[in-house]
Amino acid sequence: MGAGASTDTTSSTVRWSRCCASSASRRRSAAGATFSPTAGRSDELRERILEGIFGRRDRTCVPTLTLDEADWRAARELLGSKYGTWAWNYGQNPACSVQRVRRFPVGEIDVRLDSQQGRIAGLRIFGDFMGRADVREIEARLCGLAYERDVVAGALSAVNPTDYFGDVGREDVLNILCP
Numbered sequence: 001m002g003a004g005a006s007t008d009t010t011s012s013t014v015r016w017s018r019c020c021a022s023s024a025s026r027r028r029s030a031a032g033a034t035f036s037p038t039a040g041r042s043d044e045l046r047e048r049i050l051e052g053i054f055g056r057r058d059r060t061c062v063p064t065l066t067l068d069e070a071d072w073r074a075a076r077e078l079l080g081s082k083y084g085t086w087a088w089n090y091g092q093n094p095a096c097s098v099q100r101v102r103r104f105p106v107g108e109i110d111v112r113l114d115s116q117q118g119r120i121a122g123l124r125i126f127g128d129f130m131g132r133a134d135v136r137e138i139e140a141r142l143c144g145l146a147y148e149r150d151v152v153a154g155a156l157s158a159v160n161p162t163d164y165f166g167d168v169g170r171e172d173v174l175n176i177l178c179p
Contacts, residue, residue: 093118102176106130106166111176115147131164138164142177149178 051057067075082088095116102109107129114122120142125135138159145151153174161173 095121100176100179102172104129104165104168104172106168109165109168109173109176113147113177118146118148120145120147120152127165129165129168131162131166133163135164147178149174152178 047057050059050062054062087093093115095114098111098113098115100111108127109129110126112124112126113120123139123142125139138156141155141159142152145155156170156174156177161168161170165173
């Protein structure tokens with residue numbers, strides 16, 4: 001087994017504090033284009049929508065609306081305050097507690113993370129690994145950040161994981177924090 005490779009002991013626990021979409025419901029969902037007879041042809045879809053609303057496909061019968069600068073300003077304000085928000089576009093992000101334990105040749109890493117409103121609200125790292133630096137530095141660096149893999153990866157880009165965990169690779173640390 002190479003450097004940073006993990007043994008076969010891996011566990012992961014996630015407890016949701018509120019109901020959320022389950023993986024079973026996501027498996028029963030499909031893109032609308034899968035069943036559309038005009039899949040991939042947006043112009044045809046647009047024409048069918050116009051026909052459904054106005055009863056004909058003739059564009060000359062479709063009323064047009066011209067927006068002035070005040071209308072555009074109001075639209076941009078709505079975009080910023082409502083329609084451009086995370087909650088509107090992706091839905092509510094329920095609070096959760098995550099615990100992941102992974103065994104490496106240098107020891108076990110046990111991550112316990114609390115997430116609220118899509119951000120890391122609390123993080124503790126335990127284990128029997130032998131690092132030269134204190135893992136509380138990583139905990140402090142990540143608390144308050146968005147709980148997204150790219151954000152966590154960016155925050156850890158300047159960190160050498162071997163200083164904290166011994167012979168454990170950067171990708172392994174990222175996988176246990178944000179799989």
